[in-house]
Amino acid sequence: MCRVVFWPGKVAHACLLGFFFLLTILSSVGMQGQQEDGSKPVAFDATKPIPILTGSTAYFTRVTAGQFQDVPSISPLLLVPIGDKWLIEGKGNYSDTYTTNAQGDYVGKASYGLSYLQADYITKYVTVTAGRFIAPFGIYGERWGPNWIRALQISPLINPAFSGSAAGGMFRGGFPAGTLKVNFNYAVYFSVANTNHILATDRSTGGRIGFFLPGPRLEFGASFQQVLQSDRAHAAGIHFVWQPNRVPLSVRSEYVRTSGTKGGGYWIESAYRLSQVPSLRRLELVGRGQQFFVAENLKPAVVKKLGALGKDTKQGDFGVNYYWRSDVRLSASYGRQFIQNKNSNLWTVGMTYRFVMPLWPTGSRL
Amino acid sequence: MRINSAVFGALLALALLLTMAAAAKTNSSKDSPNAATHNAQDDTMRLAGEIRFRSNCARCHAAPPKFSPRMVSTIVRHMRVRATITEEDTRLILHYMSE
Numbered sequence: 001m002c003r004v005v006f007w008p009g010k011v012a013h014a015c016l017l018g019f020f021f022l023l024t025i026l027s028s029v030g031m032q033g034q035q036e037d038g039s040k041p042v043a044f045d046a047t048k049p050i051p052i053l054t055g056s057t058a059y060f061t062r063v064t065a066g067q068f069q070d071v072p073s074i075s076p077l078l079l080v081p082i083g084d085k086w087l088i089e090g091k092g093n094y095s096d097t098y099t100t101n102a103q104g105d106y107v108g109k110a111s112y113g114l115s116y117l118q119a120d121y122i123t124k125y126v127t128v129t130a131g132r133f134i135a136p137f138g139i140y141g142e143r144w145g146p147n148w149i150r151a152l153q154i155s156p157l158i159n160p161a162f163s164g165s166a167a168g169g170m171f172r173g174g175f176p177a178g179t180l181k182v183n184f185n186y187a188v189y190f191s192v193a194n195t196n197h198i199l200a201t202d203r204s205t206g207g208r209i210g211f212f213l214p215g216p217r218l219e220f221g222a223s224f225q226q227v228l229q230s231d232r233a234h235a236a237g238i239h240f241v242w243q244p245n246r247v248p249l250s251v252r253s254e255y256v257r258t259s260g261t262k263g264g265g266y267w268i269e270s271a272y273r274l275s276q277v278p279s280l281r282r283l284e285l286v287g288r289g290q291q292f293f294v295a296e297n298l299k300p301a302v303v304k305k306l307g308a309l310g311k312d313t314k315q316g317d318f319g320v321n322y323y324w325r326s327d328v329r330l331s332a333s334y335g336r337q338f339i340q341n342k343n344s345n346l347w348t349v350g351m352t353y354r355f356v357m358p359l360w361p362t363g364s365r366l
Numbered sequence: 367m368r369i370n371s372a373v374f375g376a377l378l379a380l381a382l383l384l385t386m387a388a389a390a391k392t393n394s395s396k397d398s399p400n401a402a403t404h405n406a407q408d409d410t411m412r413l414a415g416e417i418r419f420r421s422n423c424a425r426c427h428a429a430p431p432k433f434s435p436r437m438v439s440t441i442v443r444h445m446r447v448r449a450t451i452t453e454e455d456t457r458l459i460l461h462y463m464s465e
Contacts (some may be wrong), residue, residue: 047435047464049443087443122446124453142448149427172448185450210450214421243425250425326431356441361436362457 005138021315031231035269049081050360053093055150059310060350067110070098075115075146090117113198129170132199136172136187136208137162137223138254139239148352151284152319152333156267157292158256160309162235166191193229196229203228217243233260261302265292286333314338327354415462418455433463
């Protein structure tokens with residue numbers, strides 16, 4: 001009787017003891033594991049990149065010399081990382097431009113295109129890119145092309161003066177230039193000609209170098225582009241970006257000069273975020289001045305063919321951006337364009353929405 | 367039986383003591399020199415990452431909302447190519463944005 005009563009109690013005690021010993025062992029192992037994990041620099045080794053769909057949508061109303069245009073648009077960007085070094089990225093764009101035609105009808109005209117579709121192989125000093133990509137000339141196209149980033153929606157006048165897209169191969173990268181106070185960045189490319197209306201590119205080659213000083217947050221550089229078809233024109237440019245540490249100001253500028261028929265010019269832009277005024281901290285004031293100089297000795301037929309690039313132009317723009325949320329921005333701007341015998345006003349008002357969505361489980365509640 | 371119960375009681379107390387000791391060691395490891403060093407390194411990296419973020423990313427756009435670390439990893443890889451960010455800056459920005 002005694003033994004019958006004793007054994008269940010003994011088993012219970014043994015189980016309890018075993019449980020605590022197991023807990024002791026697990027605690028020790030867990031602690032060691034924690035120390036091992038803690039000895040690693042950071043935990044992002046476990047944060048493997050996943051495919052995402054991002055991009056922006058926008059709706060803007062533009063009034064150019066009295067002509068109204070409503071322009072809804074979307075620019076999706078697909079990012080597919082593969083392994084540790086590869087990235088496939090593709091960005092398209094679609095927009096409808098609605099305006100009142102000569103008959104008084106409100107009609108839309110759709111336009112679409114492929115900004116880039118490229119494969120990147122990334123190493124410490126060199127990123128090898130193949131596919132269709134933005135030509136590395138200046139920095140506006142690569143940095144401020146997306147409408148949710150650019151401070152003013154109207155593009156600089158000099159942009160059409162050089163080839164903005166390329167299809168071929170590119171080497172690019174950035175690394176400290178012997179000191180942590182200066183970063184050097186570069187890009188060289190070669191492009192083949194393509195006459196497809198969506199993928200149109202010139203046969204061209206060129207590159208860009210730049211120096212970035214993280215301390216004063218100053219970047220400057222130069223670009224070169226040689227077209228290897230038709231008039232075989234070349235373009236040379238310099239760029240400059242400064243964002244002082246003490247004030248929420250950004251100053252950016254580009255200058256371009258081309259041979260052949262496309263002329264040249266410059267723009268300088270400053271953006272001041274009113275973050276020092278609590279009630280106005282979401283506002284940003286923007287100003288831009290620019291000039292375009294037409295190429296000399298052009299024949300009238302060439303001037304007509306060049307369109308906007310066939311006229312000396314001065315333009316001043318002033319804009320306001322309101323950062324409603326981190327992904328929604330309201331924008332308005334006014335510009336005055338000075339062309340001989342044809343001055344005009346340029347109004348723009350609208351909003352942009354930047355979206356980001358995962359295409360794979362994130363492994364996080366965020 | 368009383369002896370057996372006493373032995374089991376003693377063993378149970380020993381196991382509890384060991385468990386508590388292990389737990390205490392685990393907690394104290396957070397305050398150990400290694401853990402303190404790691405925390406200091408982590409803080410240094412986070413601060414450096416924030417500075418690199420302001421230098422590289424905030425020059426063109428406002429700070430994004432909080433994304434999952436796996437999404438951040440993809441975005442930072444994309445921006446490394448787009449803005450020719452150095453490998454070191456990329457690593458620190460990724461660390462800063464993943465926290």
